[in-house]
Amino acid sequence: MTIDHTAATAHALSLPATLTRPRVSRLTAQLAAAPTANYTTTCAPYTGEPLADLPVSTPADVEDVFARARRAQARWALVSLEERRRILLRFHDLVLERQDEGLDLMQAENGKTRRDAFLEITDIAITARYYARTAAALLAPKRRRGAIPVLTHTTELRHPKGVVTVISPWNYPLSMAAGDAIPALMAGNAVVQKPDTQTALTALWALELMREAGLPKDLWQMVIGRGSSIGDALMAGADYMMFTGSTASGRRIAAGAGERLIGASLELGGKNAMVVLEDADIDKAAAGAVAACFPSAGQLCVSIERLYVAEEIRDEFVAAFVERTRKLRLGAAYDFSVDVGSLTNSAQLETVTAHIADAVAKGATVLAGGHARPDLGPLFHEPTILTDVTPEMTLFAHETFGPVVSIYPYRDVEEAIAMANATPYGLNASVWSRNGARGRSVAARLHAGTVNVNDAFAAAWGSIDAPMGGMGDSGLGRRHGADGLLEYTEVQTVAHQRLQGFAPPRGVSYERWSRILTLALRALRRLGTH
Template sequence: MALQRPASLSDAFLERLVQRVPSTSGGSWKLTEVYTGDLLVELPQSAPEDVAAAYARAREVQRDWAATPLKDRLAVFKRAHTLFLDHAQTTTDLIQAESGKNRRMAIEETCDPVMVMSHYLKRAPHLLKPVRRGGPIPLVSSSTEIRQPKGIVGIIAPWNFPFATGISDSISALMAGNGIVLKPDNKTALSPLYGVQLLEEAGLPRGLFQVVCGEGPDVGPALIDHANYVMFTGSTATGRTIGERAGRNLIGCCLELGGKNPMIVLEDADPDEVVQGLMFGAFGNTGQICMHIERVYLPRSQYADYRRRIVAATEALTLGASYDFGPDVGSLVSPDHRDRVRAHVEDAVAKGARVLTGGRVRPDLGPAFFEPTVLEGVTQDMLAGVTETFGPVVALHAYDTVDEAVALANDTDYGLNASVWGGDLDQACAVGRRIESGNVNVNDILATAFASKGTPSGGVKQSGVGARHGDQGMLKYTDTQNLAVLKKQVMGARPGQDYDQYVKGMLGGLKMMRRTRIR
């Protein structure tokens, strides 16, 4: 039976969404439903001149937004919190249509901006409040730390979580008084466009949040050159290019990049929980999660049992195209990406790896489906051994000692996420602290770390620079102004005073400040 597209995704609705994308060139990109390959809408393509105009418009509105009292800015997001939840099903339909992920992952993605709003609605008043401190001379001087918005933040969002990254990464920047120019991936522009519409319905000034669309080489340089700060989520290679250009422009950037994330299973771990966790860690969002697991290290004494359990659980997963909660695993995002994943598996097999289950494309289900795949015998001369596959493919490895497992986990250029499983939490945490990774989850794959919005989340090594979430996730979008006040001119020798006497008095005063803890 032919797949029925949700009624919410009418042609008129989709056309209204893409009308806000500026395009003076008249070019368009065919945005298709991933499950079927059918055309959803012609997405306008922006030229560099359109990007420049979007920044100019956002700057006009941002001046008044920055001057708006914080409580009034936050009131917009209190209303948006309700709107996002009320319209979560429509957002989920959009996410599924444009990305092909299963419904569980799509509905969970809609929750991320709401969680970010909740956190910063509580935290922003403290983070953005001016902080008065003492000056160099007690009583007659002071220094106040003032947080000011950077201006317009350029955000480049990936296709794997277009709504969560495109909207969530904007929220703290907007609360802090900035404007936004967002470039989503062409394949997944609809859900962030809908998010902007909901924010404007909540009272966000129209024009403050701009969306431009186009291929990276076409509009990326203009997006960076006009920005006051850049937030990027994507590949390490692209992140390096963006970081270099931002550096030349003397602007800051935050880069969440690739990963080759390991999972270490200790001998006292619960096998049922390990296997259940791995099914999400390896195959959630069809393996297209920056923090998902691609390498699993198992105790050699338990390897055979774990291999049997993991293969059986993988083969029990259901794969399919559906707008309900039926299938466990959805589609890859495109036929091109399907071919990349297949190439990694074929390269591994050609060099001696074994496919324990899966490993095949599934054109009978749709244009971009690939079976959940478990490999063993993967080595570092294989693409799947060192390069991020970013698909439903996981490799199993045996280890003899915990030291060996930690060394293997760290033997990578990446350091975004890691997972450790064990019954003794102290021991598991001790192992986790030895892993070179910006995020480490104990007895979980990724959700505990990423959903902890109060703690920064970012990568080390080649997995990124900076972090989202936590205080850093808002303060990075601000500049610090040091407003210093001197009430009386006492810094220097008085008229007629011998300078040697002044220096003696100054040094004596500094000693007194140290003893009395006066700052």
């Protein structure tokens, strides 16, 4: 099977003009590292050519960063929500105005297509605007019912945690970096962030724009380095941990946070399922499957890797899905002409090829794709569809995190739900049906933090007023919505007791006081209040 691709190979592709050496140097200068730091070199996935030399931070550098962040946070906590809002809205405008810079950086560092990179631009603009406009109401003091009506004045207050550590991955370098820093900063915290080294320039671009928008310099700082080197320092200085990455790493971070008795929010792995009901619109479902499985070359936590299709429509759906997949344009281009880009690193290419080879050796059938494409660049792999996948195959239950999906037939909806839920993960899912009510009913029975009906993942992810996160081995906590802001705060109750307290008034015995309170409680019950 041959997949269409752009005529020019990635090997002949030059880096975009925005990525000049002075530009890259200006971005890397924002990293917190000693003047004598060691350097590490990143390479462009499209071509393998060197991209940037980055100074690596040491544990001592991280300790210094936290000390400066703590001083900056004490001042920031006194800044009005209105001023914080203005900074976020200026940042929103800068992201949109300077989006070409960000698009070039994301493509150069990650290897994704421009259309996938653009979704990150829109995501961060929406996130900044949402929290700029909702934070004041979410963080405002709330009156709560007091212990004794009228006499107890009770208020719920929200205070910033202090300094938040954000550890962000390489697959969505803007969304996962800035998207978590925005609510943390808006809530009054400082942020110390370790972006993945491979995509640090994109995170640093967001930091540059935020400082240009007016954010104080030491309030959001970035370091890079291996977790084995600076991970302990990042945990030791944090008042809260925000991590996006593998389930194995998430468990270690959760254990460390537990030892320190600090909070943590973790978005981890997934083996996401899509269920196509027998009444689905087949053309729309096939197009939806393409959008669900192959964005960012499948390197997306919420992308679909398992596809369950009703037996009645299986053949027709598979034919439509395979046809659409074969027409995808695979290649490298700093414009919107390509459908599927490159994988980001050699480890992901090795995982993808190993999972496919293992499945084929054990009897799986390749319906589309199945091969690496070194003719296009060192890390390209064809979008791949498999069937006849069985439990002894590695990719049956393990996350591939690449452009690979397996199709399974089912007899009835109960079987489909059981198969979709037969995983320790629970991040995202998708259901397709012409009947919206039926689709929502099935969705509610799937074990996943977000479920999309007649959409892959964008509907839930883009509904930023609603929480997003995983169940089971897919993580703890939620981003987006009120949860995504309030998790970065400490809640405090202030209760002011006026006139009469809980002890009996002078001259009234405890026995008589107990009878009075009993009558009062019964009266409140009858009145239906409190």
